[in-house]
Amino acid sequence: MGTDRKPETIGKFRKRVFSGVQPSGGLTLGNYLGAVKRFVQMQNDNYETIYCVVDLHAITVWQDPSVLRQNTRELAAFFIASGLDPEKSILFNQSAVSEHAQLGWIFNCVARMGWMQRMTQFKDKAGKNAQNASLGLFAYPALMAADILAYHATHVPVGDDQKQHLELTRDIAIKFNHDYEVDFFPVTEPVIGGPAARVMSLRDGTKKMSKSDPSDLSRINMTDSSDVISNKIRKAKTDPQALPSEPEGLKDRAEAENLVSIYAALGDESVDEVLSEIGGKQFSEFKPMLVERATEVLSPISSEMERIMRDLPELDKVLNNGANKAKSIAKPILQKTFDIIGVR
Ligand code: AQP
Numbered sequence: 001m002g003t004d005r006k007p008e009t010i011g012k013f014r015k016r017v018f019s020g021v022q023p024s025g026g027l028t029l030g031n032y033l034g035a036v037k038r039f040v041q042m043q044n045d046n047y048e049t050i051y052c053v054v055d056l057h058a059i060t061v062w063q064d065p066s067v068l069r070q071n072t073r074e075l076a077a078f079f080i081a082s083g084l085d086p087e088k089s090i091l092f093n094q095s096a097v098s099e100h101a102q103l104g105w106i107f108n109c110v111a112r113m114g115w116m117q118r119m120t121q122f123k124d125k126a127g128k129n130a131q132n133a134s135l136g137l138f139a140y141p142a143l144m145a146a147d148i149l150a151y152h153a154t155h156v157p158v159g160d161d162q163k164q165h166l167e168l169t170r171d172i173a174i175k176f177n178h179d180y181e182v183d184f185f186p187v188t189e190p191v192i193g194g195p196a197a198r199v200m201s202l203r204d205g206t207k208k209m210s211k212s213d214p215s216d217l218s219r220i221n222m223t224d225s226s227d228v229i230s231n232k233i234r235k236a237k238t239d240p241q242a243l244p245s246e247p248e249g250l251k252d253r254a255e256a257e258n259l260v261s262i263y264a265a266l267g268d269e270s271v272d273e274v275l276s277e278i279g280g281k282q283f284s285e286f287k288p289m290l291v292e293r294a295t296e297v298l299s300p301i302s303s304e305m306e307r308i309m310r311d312l313p314e315l316d317k318v319l320n321n322g323a324n325k326a327k328s329i330a331k332p333i334l335q336k337t338f339d340i341i342g343v344r
Contacts, residue, residue, distance in 0.1 A: 010154050013186040014154070015046075015047055016048045016155070017047045018052070018155075019156050021036065021075055022055075023075040024071065027074075027075065028211050028219045029220040029222070029294070029298075030219070032222060033262065033266070034159030034196055035158060038191065040084055042155070049084075049089040050089065050326060050329075051079060053319075055068065055072050056100065057094070057143065076093070076315055076319055077308040077309050078301070078305055090326050092320075092326045099327065100150055101146075103146035103150050104147075111139075111145075111171075115171060116141065116142070122137060122140075125137060126138075141165045141169075142168075145173070149185045150330040150334065154189060156188055156190055156191060173188065180341065182340055196261055200254065202218055202233070202235070203215055203218040204218070217235055220294065222298060229291060230295075234291075237255045238283045238287075243275065243279055243282075243283070245275050245280065247275060262290065266293045266296075
């Protein structure tokens with residue numbers, strides 16, 4: 001955070017942004033366009049910004065310890081390579097700030113079973129084997145609420161898939177404030193939108209692009225080379241029609257809509273603007289344009305990630321400094337929470 005900035009407030013709460021990404025391996029274009037690109041925009045607007053590698057969320061599904069360590073640093077490198085500046089934003093690793101887990105437990109006691117049972121992401125991730133899923137996977141949205149509310153964050157930029165979890169965060173804040181007759185936790189605003197709020201799979205325009213999809217052809221990874229990006233976009237599912245000039249022409253054409261939205265988001269354009277430029281073209285003409293734009297955006301990020309990963313002590317230093325700054329905000333908030341609920 002620049003020292004020259006005046007803190008803005010919303011009601012009694014300081015305008016503050018928090019968001020996180022799981023180091024569960026392989027970062028996708030969905031993570032970039034839906035989340036990290038917007039983290040950078042908010043850092044450069046008049047917000048105090050806190051961004052976290054949420055490693056405690058990643059272990060809700062078993063992770064190989066050495067791979068998790070590597071993925072944690074790679075994600076931090078991705079943050080920085082994408083434009084997050086440790087001088088302007090607080091960047092850190094969740095497990096380094098114990099207040100997250102402590103507040104998470106308190107929120108486990110505030111959230112209701114019925115609320116958690118409605119979470120569609122748990123149903124998707126646990127699948128048919130819900131009895132065998134970890135308790136952590138079920139309770140994860142309460143920890144996510146703690147991540148946000150440990151900083152009294154007022155705004156959370158996320159992809160569309162996280163909307164339901166943010167509603168739960170709001171419900172937890174409201175119930176806590178109500179049960180203890182306080183106005184202590186802010187009711188956080190989700191920041192979701194733009195053409196890439198939900199980037200879809202390249203193989204199936206009705207499914208979210210996801211790092212855990214078994215098909216690598218379904219996603220663009222942030223570290224894919226230009227040849228790989230070109231191959232994946234060439235093979236991306238489309239339909240036989242030409243591209244329309246108006247957004248209505250994308251109706252019921254999920255794959256076409258997805259590719260156009262990705263193109264728009266990569267170039268900071270609206271879908272309308274893009275369609276007025278490319279309307280009437282066939283996919284055979286449009287796909288090379290998309291490859292070029294994707295390569296232009298992704299190549300510098302992946303080479304910068306490689307450069308950062310060559311100096312791990314420096315990267316660890318950045319994360320440690322970030323954790324100290326994060327702790328200095330979260331600790332008094334947790335202390336006050338203890339006071340309110342009557343422990344300590
Ligand atoms: N396809 C997407 N479109 C838009 N935003 C997306 N995000 C993820 N996928 C898309 C956003 O990225 C942020 C971090 O997500 P995460 O990695 O912590 O968890 P996730 O949403 O579960 O991502 P994945 O890729 O789907 O991971 P797996 O496969 O492990 O479940 C969030 O803001 C998310 O909205």
